Structure formats: structure tokens, C-alpha cells
Amino acid sequence: MHDRTDITYNQDVSNRAAGSWLRPMVARSGTEPHRAATPLELLFDLCFVVAVALAGMSLHHAVSEDHIGDGTVSYLLVFFAIWWAWMNFTWFASAYDTDDVPYRVATLVQMAGVLVVAAGVPRAFDDRDFVVVTLGYGIIRLALAGLWLRAAHSDDAGRTTALRFAVGITTCWAGWIVLLVLSESVYLLGFLLMVAAELSVPVWAERAHATTWHPRHIAERYGLFTIIVLGETILAATAAVQAGLDAEHAYAASDGLTALAVSALFVVFSMWWLYFDHPAHRFLSGTNRNAFLWGYGHYLIFSSAAAVGAGLAVAVDYATHRAHIGSGIAGGAVTVPVAVYLLSVWLLHVRPHRRGTRYDAGFPVTAGAVLAATATPWPFALPLTAVATTALVVACHISPQWINHYEQQQPGRG
Template structure:
């Protein structure tokens, strides 16, 4: 057998036989590194959790409990997104796709599903003034994080050069999980529980920065991380389209096709497509490969985006419910859709600024032009229907709904067109002044 055939057999043996094998540090400077199929499968379970949180948000907004719904949603989105980011950080540094790694990943996926089943009870508990940490949420989060801790400790055993940072990550995640459990089981007033959850969340977010500054970087791959964030963004946008289609389908089955149904599905497609276009105008992979130290600030700037995108789906669900049930006002519909779209646009702008290290004012006019139609939609909702339920058969109900969803969709389109015509030049100017970094050891 020729040498190329032997090489092919070795490659196939590694790809097809997932026995236990070493778990060394991955090559942090490998610019060809791409997302593995296991990581994509893992992401799908998280999108289901985002969809479950968005569905509960819409349900409780329609029921007339906006503040508890928003609070419970923020908690759920943080918990899910942070667990995803923790695992992504590990896989970027140590993913070896052997049998043990696959089993640990599938176990974490099971935890996401369990947590998702606990979301309805968590939302209802917050509405009643109780902690969102019910048994299913805690068990689900525990199942998500214990395998992650074990994988970090396995990496510490097999990578002597990065042992301290791997042990630190494993111990920190274990300690944080113990704190989550304590907050859940200790009897405390609701305000104290909320305060402790916020403090714990902030501490978890600060820990990786402090650990890597003190102990050195884990061998994550900046280009791989950029791709992982981009793919989760893409899948979450797909969930918005799927949720919008299902919601409008239910509306059409009960009431038939109408202008309102057409506008809602068109707005969902337009907003999702424009946010996709706008997000991928950020050259994350190319810039992070060249300047990998920017990855920490970049990942935290990205952090709100997944929740904002999922909440767009919730806003579209609310719009459909308002048409069907005539409980909410046009102003409420406008707020439910405009706020997450505005947060998504702000997040994209901030992520671009953090990534490019460009904070001057030349990009601000385009940013404001994108937000102006979104703000105008809220004004239209307040003027045409602030208090009375949305009624498409009388007054300005149908006209107002068409204007609101059209203006919000227009804001996302303005961002795309503006960047294609003008904004890309600012990206090129921002790149011109910086020198590339030397890839640090283990980073």
C-alpha cells in the first residue's frame, strides 16, 4: 500500500474510531481550525432553550406581567448563554472528540433539556415573587456543569504546561455551581435572592478574566471562538424565523390570511435576515486571529446578542397574540418588538467598536440612523394606540400595526445598507492603524 493510502487509513482511524485518546492543548495559532459536528449538535440544544425562554417571555407579556417576565427571561438567558460560553471556551482549547468527550458533551445537552423543562415554573415563580431556581432548573444546570468541571480537570492532568489554569477553571466552575445550589435551597426573601443571583452572575463573568491574567491563557483558538459565536448567532436567528412561521401559521389556521399575518411573517423574515447581514459585517474571525487578546472584551460585548435575538421572536409572538386575542395595545406591541431589536443593534455596534478598537464618532451617525425608525415605531404606537386593545377592524389599528412593524424592520435594513454603502470604509480605516499581536504562549 502506498504512503498516501497509509496516511488516509490513519486519518480514517482517528475519525471513525472514538476510543479514549490523549487530550492535549489544541494549537491556538491554527488558522484553519473549524467547528466540529459535535459542537453544532451541542448548539442546537441551546437554541431550544432560547426558544423556550422566548416562548415563556411572550406568554407572560401577553398575560400582563411584564416586569417579572423580563426578570425571569434575563436570568434564564444568562444561565443558558454562560453555560454555553464555558463549554465553548473548553472545546476551543481541548476538544479531542474521543468517546469520553462525546459522552460528556451529550450529558451536558441532556442538562440543557432538563433546564428548559424547568423554565415555565421558573417564570411563574418570579411572577409570584419567588426564586426562579426550581428543582428542574438546578438539576439541569448541575448536569450541564459537572461534566464540564471533569473535562477541565482531565485537561489539567494531560496538559502539564497549562495545569494551573485548567485546575483553576474546574474549581471556579464547581464553586460557582455550589453557590447556585445554596441560593436555591436557603430560605431568603425574594429581593435578597435576586441580589445574590446578580452578584453571582457578575462574579462568574469576572472570574475568567482574573484567572487568565494571573495564571496565563488557556490555549483557546481565537478564530475558532469567532466561528462558534457566529454559528450560534445564525442558529438563533433561524429559531426566530421558525417561531414566527409557527405562530403565524396558528393565527392563519384560526382566522385565515390577513394583512396583519402577512406583515408579521414579512417583518420576522426581514428582521432576522437584516440582523444576520449586519452581524456578519463584523470581521470577527479575521480580526481576532490577528489580534487575539481582544477576544475577552469581544465575547462580553457579544453576550447580550443571543437573548436579544430570541426576544425578537418573543416580540413577534406578542404581535400575533395581540391580533388574535385583542388584549394588548399597539404601544405594547411596539415596545415588545422595538426593545429587543434596538438591543440587538446596539450590541452589534458595541461589538464592532470593541473588536476594532475604534471609538470615534464617525460611525455614530449610521448607528443613530438605524435606531431612528425603531424609536419612531414606539412613537407611532403611543400616538395611535397607547391604552386601548389593538383592534384591526376599527380606527387606526391595522394602519398602526403595519407602520410599527415596517419601521422596526426598516431600522435593521438601514444598518445593512448604511454599512454596505459607507460603514465598511470605517472598518478599513480602523484596521489600518494597528499592528498585529504576537500570539502569546498558550493563547
């Protein structure tokens, strides 16, 4: 991924603004100053969030109808297609964004592909029919393979890497097509094998020549997508509360809905705070291994963040007597994804900074407390989750001062 050797990107900014329709697709510098997300990338993210929202909505309905196992599996499978397609283009764009006409058209084609994926999400959940999702995924991936071929043509230093990406993406796409004709009994195993193949392509390709992605740009892109996913979580919770207020038993449950809504805000605000409290670009400036772990690990962050929104909607359904589940499942629909989110942020954003054992321990302890809240009587699981996550935010800001004060009081210190 990241080549620490500075490769000069000789591109005149004024000429870039003037808008040439075709530019050589040469590698950009990983140390380029003032690199930021482009309007095209932001539009790209918004298209992907449509698919994320539909996946979360489908998970919500599956859990509320007590189809927990099938719904969770379908959610994880669909979310992999969404996340992997988004991630691959994000890293490619960081290294090779030319912002010319063919590049923009290829990006717009990928946006069309993700909308096809989004259209196929309900079928994937209801009928385990992944044909539409697979076709949309193929549109995205083949458009990206075309961009890699452009890079191979223009960038002599990165030609082997670019060709490996193009070959790997195309080969994996053929594998997904074969997967469609397999029986349902072996589909999950085949899917896992294809996931392993997809994840191995960047590792194999980058061994030839590391691409010159930009650490700050990548950190910003991931941060922006996190914000959008959290925004969808708030939207899902708000829509669920609104629907709950219109339900038959809404008056009797109005106090509970208020508590759920307030707790949901505290949980989501805490999730945002904890993610952005630790800058990622410094960690990304290290080795390729760090970059792979950080980039791949965000599957857990993104999927759990989106699942929190689905869980909040499930909790509202239960409070208004519209869910066919018990109180433990209603609470767990929120506590489990929140705990996964906390542990993922801890592993990817906190531990790399090596803030000390006392500081680091707060995240797994809080995740354990959130999971334990699942066993509490309804409706205490969500308020307790809000208290725990908010307390973690407070502790993350107070504990460094306490630790410094404690160490200064020790003999031989200060």
C-alpha cells in the same frame, strides 16, 4: 483565553480519524489550520437552542398576558444560565477538544443537562421556581469541571489555569445551591452576586496561563449559534402567524398579519446581514481583553435576537386580539430587542474595525429610530423597524463608496 504564543499541537489527523478511545487532553494550537466546528459541537448547539426557544416562548406568553416585568426578569435570568453554560464549553472545546470517548460522553452529559434546564423554563416563568433550571445547570457545569480536571492532569503548561477553572466552577455551583434556599425577596440580589462570581472565574483562571483557543473557530461557533437563534426567531414568528390565522378574528386581521410577516422577514434578514458583514476573528486575534469583551457581550446579542422572536409573536397576538396589552407594548416588544441587538452588534462587530465616524454612526442612529417607532400608531412600528434595519444594511454597503469619493474630492487628497 488566547495565548498568542504558538503552541504546537502534535496530533496526527489520520490517527485522530481512526478513533482512539482515550487521548491526552493537551492544548491545541491557536493557529491550527483548517479548524472548523465539529458535528458534536453542532448537536451541542441544537440542544441549547431548545432551551432558547422555550425561554422565548415563555417570554412571549408573559408579555402578551401583561406580565412584562416578571417575564422580562425571568427571561434574563434563565437566558444567563443557557448562554453561560454554552459559552464556557465553547471556549474550552476550542482549546482542548480531543474528540475521544470520554470527551464525547462528557459533552453528551452536558446536552442532557441543558434539556433539564429547558424542562424547567416554564416553572421559572410561571412560579419563579428555579430548582429544575438550577439542577440542569449543575449537570452541565460539573461535567465541564470534570473536563477541566482532565486537562489539568494532561497539560503541564495549563495545569494551574485548568485547576482554577475546575475550582471556580465547582464553588459557584455550591453558591447556586445555596441561592435556592433564600427567600424570593433577596433572590435577585443573590443571583446578581452569583453572576459576578461566574464572570470572574475565567478572568482569574486565565491570569495563570492563557488557554490556546482558536480565533477563527470561536468566531465560527458564535456565528453558527447566532444563525440558529435567528432561525428560532423566524420559527416563532411563523408559528404565531399560523396561530393567528386560526384565531377568531383572523379574517379581519389578515392584511395586518401579512404586513407583520413580511416585515418580520426583512428585520431578521437584516439582523443576519449586519452581524456577518464584519469578520470577528481578526479582532479576536488581539488581546485577552478584547476576547473577554466580545465573548461576554454576546449575551446581549443572543438574548436580544431570541427576544425579537418573542416580540413578533406578541405583535401577532395583539393583531388578532389575543393579547391583554396596549399597542405601545406590542410595538415595543419588537422595537426594544431590535434596538438592543443593533447597539450590541455595533459595539462588538463594527466599532472594533474602526471604519470611521460616518460609517459607525448608522447603527446608533438606526437603533434610536427603531425605538422611536414604538410611539407610532399601530401597526406601523414593525414595518418602520423593517424599513430602518433594511436601510442600515443598504447604507453599510453604500457609505464606504460615498466616503471614499468624498475624501478624494477634498483639497490635497487623491
